Amino acid sequence: MAPVVPASCLRGPSPWLVALLVLLVSPGHLRLAGAVSTEATKGETPVPALGERLDPEAIARLPQTIFPDGRGLPSGSGTVQQGALLYSRLCVQCHGPDGRGGSAPELAGGRSPLAGDYPDQNIGNWWPYATTLFDFIRRAMPMFAPGSLSDAECYALTAWLLERNGLWPQDMPLDAAGLGALHMPNRDGFDSQWPDRGPAHP
Amino acid sequence: MGRRRFLQAGVGALGLAPLVATGTHAAWTRTPGAPFSNYGQPAASESGVIRWISANADVPGNGVSWTPLQDLVGTLTPAGLHFERHHNGVPRIDPALHTLTLHGRDARATRWTVAKLLRYPLVSRQLFIECGGNSNSGWLQEPPQAAVGWLHGLVSCSEWSGVPLSLLLEEAGVARRHGWLIAEGSDAFGLHMSLPLEKAFDDCFIGLYQNGERLRPENGYPMRLIVPGWEGVLHVKWLTRLEVADVPAMSRNETARYTELLPGGRARQFSFFMEAKSLITRPTLGDALAPGDYVDIAGIAWSGRGRIRRVEVSVDAGRSWQDAELQSPVLPLCFTRFRRPWRWDGRRAVLQSRATDATGYVQPAREALLAARGRWGYFHYNAVVSWAVDEDGFISHVYV
Numbered sequence: 378m379a380p381v382v383p384a385s386c387l388r389g390p391s392p393w394l395v396a397l398l399v400l401l402v403s404p405g406h407l408r409l410a411g412a413v414s415t416e417a418t419k420g421e422t423p424v425p426a427l428g429e430r431l432d433p434e435a436i437a438r439l440p441q442t443i444f445p446d447g448r449g450l451p452s453g454s455g456t457v458q459q460g461a462l463l464y465s466r467l468c469v470q471c472h473g474p475d476g477r478g479g480s481a482p483e484l485a486g487g488r489s490p491l492a493g494d495y496p497d498q499n500i501g502n503w504w505p506y507a508t509t510l511f512d513f514i515r516r517a518m519p520m521f522a523p524g525s526l527s528d529a530e531c532y533a534l535t536a537w538l539l540e541r542n543g544l545w546p547q548d549m550p551l552d553a554a555g556l557g558a559l560h561m562p563n564r565d566g567f568d569s570q571w572p573d574r575g576p577a578h579p
Numbered sequence: 580m581g582r583r584r585f586l587q588a589g590v591g592a593l594g595l596a597p598l599v600a601t602g603t604h605a606a607w608t609r610t611p612g613a614p615f616s617n618y619g620q621p622a623a624s625e626s627g628v629i630r631w632i633s634a635n636a637d638v639p640g641n642g643v644s645w646t647p648l649q650d651l652v653g654t655l656t657p658a659g660l661h662f663e664r665h666h667n668g669v670p671r672i673d674p675a676l677h678t679l680t681l682h683g684r685d686a687r688a689t690r691w692t693v694a695k696l697l698r699y700p701l702v703s704r705q706l707f708i709e710c711g712g713n714s715n716s717g718w719l720q721e722p723p724q725a726a727v728g729w730l731h732g733l734v735s736c737s738e739w740s741g742v743p744l745s746l747l748l749e750e751a752g753v754a755r756r757h758g759w760l761i762a763e764g765s766d767a768f769g770l771h772m773s774l775p776l777e778k779a780f781d782d783c784f785i786g787l788y789q790n791g792e793r794l795r796p797e798n799g800y801p802m803r804l805i806v807p808g809w810e811g812v813l814h815v816k817w818l819t820r821l822e823v824a825d826v827p828a829m830s831r832n833e834t835a836r837y838t839e840l841l842p843g844g845r846a847r848q849f850s851f852f853m854e855a856k857s858l859i860t861r862p863t864l865g866d867a868l869a870p871g872d873y874v875d876i877a878g879i880a881w882s883g884r885g886r887i888r889r890v891e892v893s894v895d896a897g898r899s900w901q902d903a904e905l906q907s908p909v910l911p912l913c914f915t916r917f918r919r920p921w922r923w924d925g926r927r928a929v930l931q932s933r934a935t936d937a938t939g940y941v942q943p944a945r946e947a948l949l950a951a952r953g954r955w956g957y958f959h960y961n962a963v964v965s966w967a968v969d970e971d972g973f974i975s976h977v978y979v
Contacts, residue, residue, distance in 0.1 A: 425699045426750050428689035431680070436688045439680065442761055442771070442822050445829040471637050480637040492844030496955055498835070506829045513831040516769035520638045520667055523767045567838060567848040571775055576854050576884060579943030579951050579962075 443512040447557015450508065453528040454552035457545065460537025463530055467519045476541050481520075485541035491566065501542030505567055507559040511535045532556075630660055631729050640668025640767070643710070645732035648879070649863040654705065654906075654914040656735035658795050664710050664733065665797070666768035670817055674801040677765070679747075679785065683822035684758065686751040693787075693801045699742040702784060704807065705913045707881045709734035709853045711810035711837050714960040717945065722976040727863045727878075730976070731964065734881070736914040739805050740788035745780045753823055756780050761828045762804050765819035772813050773827030774806060774851070782807050785818065808883035808912040809851040810959075812837055839956035847956075853883035855942050856961040857890050857917065857934035868972035870925030876903075877918040882936035886910070889935040890917040896929035896965065896979045897944065903932070911937070928968045929979060945978055 431439075443449040464476070476484035487497035497503070500510060515531045517523050526534070532551045539545035544559065570577075621628065628650045634642030644663040646656055674693045682688035713733035716723045723730060753776075760779045763771040774783075786794060786805040794800040799816030806813040812832055827833060827849075839847040857880035868874060876894075880887045886909050891900035903917035917932065934942045943951075945962040967977040 424750075425746070427695040427698060428681075428691045428747070428750055431682070431688035431690055435690075436682065439682055439688070440763070440820065442683075442824065442828050444824070444826060480635055490844065491840060491846075492842075496840060496844070498840060498955075500835075503835060503840075505834050509829055509831050509834055512828075516771075517667065517767075517831075520641065520767075523667060523769070566844065567834070567846045569848050570850040573852070576852065576938055576940040577951075578940070579854075579948050 443508050445506040445508050447508060447553055450511065450553035450556060451528040452553065453532055454550040455529050455531070455533025455536055456550045457533075457536045457540045457547050459530075459533035460535070460540075463526075463534050464537055467526075468534070471520065476538065484538055491563070499542065500538060501544060501562065503563055503566075505561055505564050507535070507539060507544070507556050507561055510538060511556055628660070630663065631732070638667065640665050643712075643733060645728050646735045647726075648728035648732050648734075648858065648860045649726045649865070650728070651860070652877075652916075654736055654879070654910075654916060655790060656737055658737065658789050658792065658798065661708075661735040661737060661789070661795070661798055662710065662733045663797050664712075664811065665766070666770060668767055669797045670766045671796065672765065672801060672817060677801050677817075677819065679802065679819060679821070681747055681751045681753075681821045681823075683761075683824055684753075685755055686748070686753045686823045689747070689751040691747070696742050696785060696802065697787065699746060701740045701787065702743055703738055703740040703788075704784075704805075705736065705738045705910055706805065706807050707734055707736040707853075707912060707914055708811050708814055709856075709881070709883075711812055711850075711853075711958040713811075714856075714962075714964075715957050717960040717962055717964075718949075718954050718957065720954075722978050724864060724976055726865050727858055727860050727964070731858050733811070736879075736881070737789045738791065739784070739786045740791075741784040741786040741802070741805060744783040744785060744804075747785070747821075748776075748780060748823075759824050759827045761820075761822040761824055761830075762813070762815040762818060763820040763822075764799075764803075764815045764817040766817045770812075770815060770832060771820075771828060771830050772815055772833055773824075773830065774809070774813050776823065778806065778809070778851075786814075806851075808853060808885075810837065810853055810883075813851065837958055839952065839958050841956065842953035847959075850959055851883075853881075854959070854961050855882035855884070855887070855934045855936040855940050856880065857887075857932040857942060858964055859892075859930055859932050859966060862930075862966070862968075862974055864966065864974050864976055866974055868923045868968055868974070870923060870972070872923050872972075874921045874923055875918055876921050876930060876932075877916065878932055879914045880917055880932070880934040881912070881914050882934065882938075882940070883912060884940065885912065885937035887915040887934055888937050888939075890915070891933045891935075892917070892919040892921075893931045893933070894921060894928045897931055897933075897963070900933065923968060923972070925970065925972075927970055929977060930966045930968065931963050931979075933963050 441449040471481035473479035477486045489497045536551035630644035632644045646662045680690045710733035714731045758776045759773045761773045784805050786803045802818050803816040804818050859878040861877050880890045890903045892903045893900045903919040906916040909915050948962040965977050965979045967975050
């Protein structure tokens with residue numbers, strides 16, 4: 378049942394409650410609460426500055442964005458063989474045998490050119506950066522248990538998917554250096570629309 | 580139909596006066612009404628007005644739900660009918676534990692609790708949000724047959740309120756306004772997107788309220804990024820981390836997705852603006868007209884670049900156009916209502932609407948859009964939409 382306002386409230390607040398409320402919202406109280414942060418005012422107009430500065434320890438614990446040049450990639454490595462095994466346990470049910478697609482997108486296989494009438498847009502011929510693959514698997518896959526894979530497992534799965542797309546040799550473990558240096562075939566296939574040049578017609 | 584069924588059931592069950600009793604003689608005038616409610620709900624007879632869900636069978640939280648544009652009037656979308664696009668479900672977030680952290684490059688790493696952000700000045704703006712993938716069935720070779728909301732309802736409009744992002748960037752000491760801001764959500768997909776710092780300083784804000792109340796969980800509770808006029812995926816829901824950087828992250832959803840493959844094999848990336856678009860929302864597929872009927876051709880128009888300047892309506896497949904009346908106020912980056920009264924003469928007609936925005940940009944014909952972008956761009960489809968009225972008065976979706 379949804380809560381209803383107790384009948385006592387209809388009689389109006391008690392003097393004690395009023396006193397407590399006045400105490401809580403008085404300007405002095407607000408100043409006190411704000412005093413822990415820096416720069417409470419700037420010139421004439423007060424500016425809120427209620428954020429908490431992080432100490433170096435907390436900063437070191439922040440998630441690292443993985444950038445396309447490999448910055449932010451963790452240590453560790455994985456092999457194509459390990460990746461194949463992981464794939465058959467954790468991924469095949471949605472992405473299909475050999476990454477050919479199922480309820481989830483195709484990850485390898487079709488290679489019709491991007492300029493053709495029926496282009497494939499796969500990791501091998503479409504994705505501009507390999508770092509994106511590692512990052513995406515680590516944060517989002519498998520869908521039923523995102524964030525559950527170790528860095529080594531993510532390297533292994535990335536290695537296997539790259540191998541299936543003809544971009545990584547069977548017998549070479551993949552690590553941060555290898556991934557950051559990998560030049561994807563469609564690396565230069567994208568035209569940034571930023572900075573903005575106004576609406577394209579059409 | 581739904582309403583009639585409901586009335587008959589209600590009257591039958593209670594064994595009260597016949598249906599003809601109306602006004603002050605109606606059955607509901609003879610018995611006390613329902614008591615108060617803590618949170619009001621739509622009338623039971625309106626239970627057919629819903630979001631249409633289309634999700635992945637193996638991942639129920641991956642998919643979309645569409646705003647029923649054909650059932651709504653006015654410019655604001657009720658929060659419960661705002662379209663959804665989630666990649667791995669709606670997280671249940673404890674607002675007491677959720678924080679927003681801003682760090683990276685020249686930012687002094689700073690963290691805010693939800694309670695602290697609620698004490699900042701809160702600005703409000705009425706803004707549309709449109710998914711970059713809205714209307715993508717327009718690229719198909721045959722026109723799919725469905726009411727307007729089920730084809731184009733990944734767009735909604737709300738009054739959003741929150742903390743200007745510039746305040747937080749300044750508080751963290753971010754001085755260089757050139758570069759990128761990487762925004763990350765705390766859902767099971769960890770969606771992260773890069774946007775230009777110029778935009779972040781200009782008019783973005785941390786959305787905390789929607790239509791006057793705190794955000795709904797499916798719209799990012801307790802906070803989401805609001806990026807006025809730009810594509811929906813940038814409005815990162817369940818926002819938890821902002822990182823200042825010199826380059827974009829090149830995340831999966833700004834490379835493999837939300838980019839548009841063009842004829843010839845090159846692709847557009849970072850096409851942030853949602854260009855001008857309009858839709859006739861009534862009449863729509865499913866309605867039936869009778870010869871001689873008065874028809875209020877009405878709909879919505881919006882542009883990610885500013886105000887709507889003009890909407891034209893055609894009833895002859897674009898051979899001639901007439902100005903529609905715009906309902907004021909016409910706000911920038913917000914739904915604008917248009918209407919054009921019409922009497923149907925019983926002959927085949929094709930209804931279209933075409934928007935022009937403040938930059939002078941005119942919503943393109945489908946042919947022109949396809950000529951420029953091919954068929955595989957998937958995102959940013961904003962061509963003129965056509966609805967045929969056949970001699971029987973039935974309405975269908977057509978390409979002309």
